[in-house]
Amino acid sequence: MSKVIFGVDLGGTTVKMGYFDTEGNVKEKWEIPTRKENNGSRILPDIAASIKAKMSEMGMEKDDVIGVGIGVPGPVDAKGVIYKAANLGWDVFSVKEELAVLLGGIPVEAGNDANVAALGEMWRGGGCGYKNLVAVTLGTGVGGGIIVEGKILTGATGAGGEIGHIHIADDEPDACGCGNHGCLEQYASATGVSRLARRRLEADDKPSVLRNGDVSAKAVFDAVKAGDSVAIEVAKEFGRYLGKGLAAVACVVNPEIFVIGGGVSKAGEVLFGYIVDEYKKYVFRGSRDVRFALATLGNDAGIYGAAKLVLDLNIV
Amino acid sequence: MSKVIFGVDLGGTTVKMGYFDTEGNVKEKWEIPTRKENNGSRILPDIAASIKAKMSEMGMEKDDVIGVGIGVPGPVDAKGVIYKAANLGWDVFSVKEELAVLLGGIPVEAGNDANVAALGEMWRGGGCGYKNLVAVTLGTGVGGGIIVEGKILTGATGAGGEIGHIHIADDEPDACGCGNHGCLEQYASATGVSRLARRRLEADDKPSVLRNGDVSAKAVFDAVKAGDSVAIEVAKEFGRYLGKGLAAVACVVNPEIFVIGGGVSKAGEVLFGYIVDEYKKYVFRGSRDVRFALATLGNDAGIYGAAKLVLDLNIV
Numbered sequence: 001m002s003k004v005i006f007g008v009d010l011g012g013t014t015v016k017m018g019y020f021d022t023e024g025n026v027k028e029k030w031e032i033p034t035r036k037e038n039n040g041s042r043i044l045p046d047i048a049a050s051i052k053a054k055m056s057e058m059g060m061e062k063d064d065v066i067g068v069g070i071g072v073p074g075p076v077d078a079k080g081v082i083y084k085a086a087n088l089g090w091d092v093f094s095v096k097e098e099l100a101v102l103l104g105g106i107p108v109e110a111g112n113d114a115n116v117a118a119l120g121e122m123w124r125g126g127g128c129g130y131k132n133l134v135a136v137t138l139g140t141g142v143g144g145g146i147i148v149e150g151k152i153l154t155g156a157t158g159a160g161g162e163i164g165h166i167h168i169a170d171d172e173p174d175a176c177g178c179g180n181h182g183c184l185e186q187y188a189s190a191t192g193v194s195r196l197a198r199r200r201l202e203a204d205d206k207p208s209v210l211r212n213g214d215v216s217a218k219a220v221f222d223a224v225k226a227g228d229s230v231a232i233e234v235a236k237e238f239g240r241y242l243g244k245g246l247a248a249v250a251c252v253v254n255p256e257i258f259v260i261g262g263g264v265s266k267a268g269e270v271l272f273g274y275i276v277d278e279y280k281k282y283v284f285r286g287s288r289d290v291r292f293a294l295a296t297l298g299n300d301a302g303i304y305g306a307a308k309l310v311l312d313l314n315i316v
Numbered sequence: 317m318s319k320v321i322f323g324v325d326l327g328g329t330t331v332k333m334g335y336f337d338t339e340g341n342v343k344e345k346w347e348i349p350t351r352k353e354n355n356g357s358r359i360l361p362d363i364a365a366s367i368k369a370k371m372s373e374m375g376m377e378k379d380d381v382i383g384v385g386i387g388v389p390g391p392v393d394a395k396g397v398i399y400k401a402a403n404l405g406w407d408v409f410s411v412k413e414e415l416a417v418l419l420g421g422i423p424v425e426a427g428n429d430a431n432v433a434a435l436g437e438m439w440r441g442g443g444c445g446y447k448n449l450v451a452v453t454l455g456t457g458v459g460g461g462i463i464v465e466g467k468i469l470t471g472a473t474g475a476g477g478e479i480g481h482i483h484i485a486d487d488e489p490d491a492c493g494c495g496n497h498g499c500l501e502q503y504a505s506a507t508g509v510s511r512l513a514r515r516r517l518e519a520d521d522k523p524s525v526l527r528n529g530d531v532s533a534k535a536v537f538d539a540v541k542a543g544d545s546v547a548i549e550v551a552k553e554f555g556r557y558l559g560k561g562l563a564a565v566a567c568v569v570n571p572e573i574f575v576i577g578g579g580v581s582k583a584g585e586v587l588f589g590y591i592v593d594e595y596k597k598y599v600f601r602g603s604r605d606v607r608f609a610l611a612t613l614g615n616d617a618g619i620y621g622a623a624k625l626v627l628d629l630n631i632v
Contacts, residue, residue: 075602149394153569155602156448156572162568163567178600244483247482247483248568249568250475252565253476254473256472281496284478284494284496286475289473
């Protein structure tokens with residue numbers, strides 16, 4: 001039997017799982033619930049049991065499995081130690097070692113979920129063919145995953161790629177979830193786009209379909225596509241903040257490509273019209289010709305990247 | 317004879333050179349002029365001749381030399397190719413290969429000078445003991461060198477660590493050397509500190525020793541140490557910009573330590589009082605406890621880092 005790798009993407013509600021061949025083709029995908037009771041102590045045993053059940057179902061032996069990769073929602077260092085994951089009830093411990101023990105010694109690699117998803121997009125998604133990449137997830141917040149020469153940039157305490165918290169505006173009265181004021185996330189996340197829309201609508205009485213009540217990021221970009229001039233103003237403001245933020249990122253890591261994913265990215269390539277010109281206005285010339293692409297793996301990026309995490313550390 | 321490594325720091329006026337043992341102890345240092353005539357075509361032959369002369373003088377054979385590292389003032393990619401160095405007259409070519417040929421096949425590694433200096437500070441300077449480090453050079457401009465897990469972050473086109481060109485202010489009327497407006501370099505370099513001082517002096521008639529005519533960065537920080545309240549206002553403004561810029565850098569790469577060098581850093585630890593609080597105000601909590609240290613190798617950082625560049629790629 002040809003060898004396989006398991007990829008696990010641990011979320012706050014469900015655990016996405018899959019197994020792959022060494023070329024990155026997914027052979028099967030499934031989900032189990034994330035049981036957070038008792039400080040999340042059931043989570044890793046549940047994952048191990050599910051992997052063992054799948055191995056048994058498919059007639060896989062331990063030697064058929066190169067390893068198991070897992071992305072977790074919190075800071076993870078280069079050794080696979082997580083530094084607290086509040087929404088799972090987890091404290092500091094080695095996810096890598098604990099899951100390996102539960103799996104009877106199958107090798108495990110662990111990483112932060114956003115970083116691991118970036119690796120997935122590099123391997124088989126919107127960043128395929130590149131090895132210096134920044135993945136930007138515009139969802140409830142703004143997440144980032146930085147890949148340098150094909151490897152995740154983890155950072156000293158697992159906080160590498162926290163680009164949603166780059167300070168981008170000095171005049172923000174509201175606090176970000178992190179406690180600071182004026183973080184990129186406050187303007188470029190789905191929530192951020194809605195805030196910008198509400199502020200714009202309050203500024204005057206200019207007609208707009210957004211006055212119907214739905215100011216979600218989807219409604220804003222739908223209105224943009226329909227030519228709504230208020231929505232276009234909101235999109236320009238979003239692009240100004242995000243372009244400026246990504247320019248700062250590029251001055252630091254000088255990537256080949258930005259891969260944009262998350263809910264806001266469902267608006268599609270229309271986004272780039274608002275981001276790229278602003279980016280070019282603020283970035284250092286050496287990073288001006290970076291590419292922008294949409295993420296293509298959606299919610300599967302995490303399991304792909306988790307599998308790749310294992311593959312990178314094992315010569316097959 | 318124990319093996320040695322040559323380190324070369326190519327500047328616009330002089331070439332600094334030295335050779336080292338494998339522990340990073342410098343055995344001898346010297347300089348030769350940088351001859352920029354004929355589009356800088358004499359520079360590498362001059363360097364090769366100087367190395368060969370030193371080898372001959374010291375009775376070194378080719379096998380005694382592990383390699384030669386060189387830092388050059390321009391973007392250099394991971395393969396040792398320089399993408400133009402305007403002030404040397406250089407176009408695109410492989411510094412690594414060309415110098416290796418001139419040296420009869422001694423292995424050569426090449427890097428950008430700021431990045432190489434960062435590696436030097438990590439090896440034997442202010443960042444000794446750390447492997448995730450950002451070196452910040454506050455000189456005529458603001459340079460940066462980023463080390464991730466002990467390796468230089470080069471970037472896709474050699475423009476990694478160009479932190480002086482992070483956009484930090486929206487209201488800047490003057491253009492930066494790069495053509496943009498509001499780059500970190502316009503406020504936090506030696507030149508930037510002078511600009512801030514001149515602007516502050518023009519704002520009103522408040523007495524200050526800086527009104528004597530010398531508004532160099534040195535004069536500003538000397539005045540700060542003497543308790544001059546106008547100079548202290550200037551230092552606070554400098555710290556606000558630099559703290560904010562370094563916070564953005566930390567949100568991207570999450571280093572263990574910032575090592576501050578360059579002319580402005582000669583003011584000493586007094587700088588940190590102005591930088592660190594502002595940094596903490598703007599940075600993501602995961603990067604709040606980063607260390608700040610002064611660079612200690614001064615103008616020798618480049619030759620140390622150039623030697624280390626060779627050592628990292630050769631098992632001794």
